[in-house]
Amino acid sequence: MGNSESEKSQAQTQRGYALAILKYLLENTSPNQGVTALRLAQDFASGDLEWNPPEISERTAREYLHYLKSLGNRLPFGVRVRQFADLEEEIPVPPGGRRTDWFATAIISPAQMRVLADALQMSRFYPDDVADLRSLLASLASVKPEHLESGQILFPDRPMFSGVPATLLELDSAVSGGYKIRFSYSHVALRPEAEGRQAPGKYWSPNQRSRRGKKQRSESSSLRDQAVLKESGKKYEFYPYTTVFKRGDYYLLAGEDPHPNENTRIFHFVIDRISDIKILEGTADSVDSEDFDFVRYVNERPYFFSGQAVDVIYRVTGGLDGTFSWFPDAQVVPDGDSDCYLVHVRAQPNAMVWWALQYAGSVEVLSPPELREEITKTLEETLRKYQKKNK
Template sequence: MLILQLWEILRRHTDPTRRMSVQAMMRKLKSEYGTEIDRRTVKDNLLKMKEFGLPIEYDERTRVHKKTGEEFTSIHNWYYDAEIEDLELKYLIDGLLFSKNIPKHMLKDLIEKIVSLGSAQFKATHEHMVPVEQIGDPNPQFFYTLEILDEAIREEKMVQFQYLEYNHRKKTQPRRRDDGSIREYRINPYRIIASNGWYYLLCNHEEHEGLSQYRVDRITEIRLLDEPALPLARNKGYRKGLKLPKHMAEHIYMFTGPAVKCVFNAPLSFMQQIIDWFGTDIRVRKTDDEQVEITVTVNETAMLHWALQYGPSVTVTAPESLVQRLQETLKEMGARYGL
């Protein structure tokens, strides 16, 4: 019991910048737990905790015995030395706050648990953090879905689920077939990946070739099937496995479909945005002092949306199929706005 009390005192009240003497711990034991104990017992228990491998540290000081003149080492100023740094905890919290999948009440609980792992100073500055209101309707089955997908990927099994979409009442409902029946998806799952604040399931739909992506927060009524999943290497283009950074660069908006070679022109000053989106695995040719020609391998539909987003700055020149799709899209947009 004493060890648990000392552990809580050190964890809640100390860190490398706020250390505590044995005398101060004795006062805390009395005020917080009603425990009165002598100094030697406290010190012996602290040393046991250190031997057990708990992350606690202390300062050592070399002193000289007044009577014998012999040197000895005194131990003082104990503190909890967190296994994870405050800055690392902050990154974890920031990652949670940027997540668009986690329901607000669960997000608050997770943040509180992470804050409890920090130093006394970290706790004092982060104990009142409140998540912002989320956009959309959080899926209450989100964590259960992640659990089933994790098990399916680990055991190489298929899954079956329904996929949600919004109706005109701003409520989610299962996607349906043309005859009105709810559509069931039978999937070979491979990876769970994060992109732009969302979690996606990277998988193969048994009715289609190649890889597909599904938003995990839109998956509902998931079931683990007792059927072996199609190995990833059996998918066209993935015989040697999945190079995730390459796949992410080629599917910037997570559209399903193969990647193609695209060429576009852009101002040299636009290079930062290009690298942010496509990474450095691109071909760059400087055409003059102010312009560059970029060649990148990317999903064609994703490139269509990207080119529309950055229309004033980029001009797509290849492939011809993409140029034609952009022309048709721009004509349709112009007609809607009376141009």
């Protein structure tokens, strides 16, 4: 029994050494900066680190460094411990370093981490939730959370409800398992007592718990109380195909056909408004959407409308920024003047109407004629409304 307890204690100590060294390497080294076994042992004994690592000798540090290196890519999250001597000859050793110095590479670089962290913040999650996620990304990228504070990403006025991450997890389970789902869907509506007052710029629901400061809560409570997400009372049952993040919202793409094709009517739901989701296990047909190109489908819709996409040609003046921001697969040729272009895209007609109106000052749709006619009718109706107001 004594030997067993002693062996267990020794194993725990060894794991503690390995984890402490790995933590140190992730926080203090990179392919641009290494460390010797001696320096690692000295830092452990210095008391200058923000955490309390065990004291170890240079020899012990070197033994565990070689052990961590021997694990290759079997360490969690794809972390690898290496020496500069392991790199290709054409990669120079950092200034002041030696080929025997040790370093760890994380699964994600600080630059990649920054992109992901900013994307999280722009996706309307609660500020506190985003802070936790940013700290996690920072640890994966071997940098301190403060490294992310230099950017100025403003929090939107309408953060996602607290149930969105759980809804996304449930949807992922249904999509990967090929199950049909049932859910409720809500729409923004004024509370009865708020009718006749100015509609607020943000909405609220009873299950939303604000995590902001007291001052912010008192300033915004009167606005929040004027609006609510109101369920339609109808339960939807669909096969979920995929989820997509597009211009500030998460969407569920779903349909009645478990095998979507070009003729399938696809429905679009803002995940922020989905509630009471239930996976209907044991459905007759499992979902098979691998043959459908959802990337192309999303790119053909600047706004989500169901229906077939068509070939569209339009003339744009003043530059192509708006074109490639919305249509990454656009084909473009110059059209006379240096700032005039002919653009060919595939787009859903109803979505294209609203996109063309958005850029009416610089875009003229040339074909198909049916789309051009629909834009003309919409502009005429809009003109009549404004002319009526001016009389």
